[in-house]
Amino acid sequence: MLATGASMELSYRALLTKGTPEKIHVASVIASTKAVDYIKSTFPEDKTTLWLGAVDDEINSHSYIVPGLGDAGDLAYGIKE
Numbered sequence: 001m002l003a004t005g006a007s008m009e010l011s012y013r014a015l016l017t018k019g020t021p022e023k024i025h026v027a028s029v030i031a032s033t034k035a036v037d038y039i040k041s042t043f044p045e046d047k048t049t050l051w052l053g054a055v056d057d058e059i060n061s062h063s064y065i066v067p068g069l070g071d072a073g074d075l076a077y078g079i080k081e
Contacts, residue, residue: 001028001029001030001031001065001068002026002028002030002031002032002035002036002039002052003031003032003034003035003059003063003064003065004032004034004035004038004059004063005034005035005036005038005039005042006038008026008035008039009038009039009042009043012024012042012043021047022047023047023048023049024043024044024047024048024049025048025049025051026039026043026048026049026050026051027051027052028050028051028052028053029052029053029054030052030053030054030055030056030065030068031050031052031054031055031056031065032055032056032057032058032059032065033055033056033057033058034058034059035059036050036052036055056068
């Protein structure tokens with residue numbers, strides 16, 4: 001999931017310590033519009049391709065995608081304490 005795009009940017013910055021990729025493919029089941037805009041503004045436009053299953057328009061104050069996947073973590077691993 002790409003909620004804000006910040007974690008993906010951290011991954012990209014870590015990758016850059018090993019060299020410069022010729023192409024970048026970002027794949028996500030779901031993303032927010034905010035994350036898509038962030039990735040487009042942060043990653044090199046001519047090298048980056050986004051592969052997205054769905055884009056939801058908003059994230060809430062906790063940076064959760066709305067409606068998202070219905071808190072998939074809770075559904076898979078139990079409610080957060």
